[in-house]
Amino acid sequence: MEFKVNRVICRAVMCAALVISPWLAAHQPDYQQAEITATELSAGIYMLTGIGGNVGLSVGDDGAFLVDDELAPMTDKLLAAVASLTDQPVRFVVNTHWHFDHVGGNSAIGNSGAVIVAQENVRQRMARGQFMEVFQMEVPPAERHALPVVTFGDSVSFHWNDDRIDLIHTAAAHTDGDAVVFFHKANVVHTGDLFWNGIYPLIDSQSGGSIGGMIAGVERVLSMTDSETQIIPGHGPLSNRHQLQEYHALLETAQRRIARSYLAGKSVEEVVAARPTAEFDAKWGGGTIPPDNWVAMVYASIANQ
């Protein structure tokens, strides 16, 4: 239902403002040249970066535990990076949400015997296939081995590699299937795409995401963390609680200003033209989603609520 409403609004008012496929066409990744970089955050806990979403990794006697697995063409390099850090196989993969740049390795890694775990809406969306209006991209139904085999509703905990790892669902945020992953002993959090560090984040209303849910999800992470916590964002460099607070202020300011204009009857074109995020654009507007598209995205989310 929400999908249908979103499509109707998109066609009628703001599709041109939302679509950012020209940016993607101009930024085709070079998989041949790409490398995976591993940063050790704590004993046995790593952040891996390549092309696609940031990856979390726990290694130890129990086996390798991955959080997200990038884009499909990066899988061999990702597995080689894991193998350089441990001689244990990948036993679990957590998907923080269904997007293709976070689940690309699922098929190969699931096929090799790892157990894929995700919030239940992730499996449903992957099994059905999706069309991403914002990128004008058809994502076909996932093959059997790429689907999560263990799903959860609100939370699930792992007791693994001498740590406790909590997967916590943040509802209706980036999508309707987001999970943040909290390594308690290591004091490390992987936020998935709830947090893009230094770049305007995609809010996937079509997948049940919302600006209000993003803000609530960030507040939940802030409540679980302290000044020592290392935060792996979905995209962008390694972060911390201070930077997450800055991001929270950005989201709240944008929501407040754009909602006020929407409620005053302004069209998406008028709101974009008024540049409600002007003071944030230099810092946050240089990523996948340029400022005008991001303002339209927040507007669409508010209009859909």
Ligand SMILES: [Zn+2]
């Ligand atoms: Zn995403």
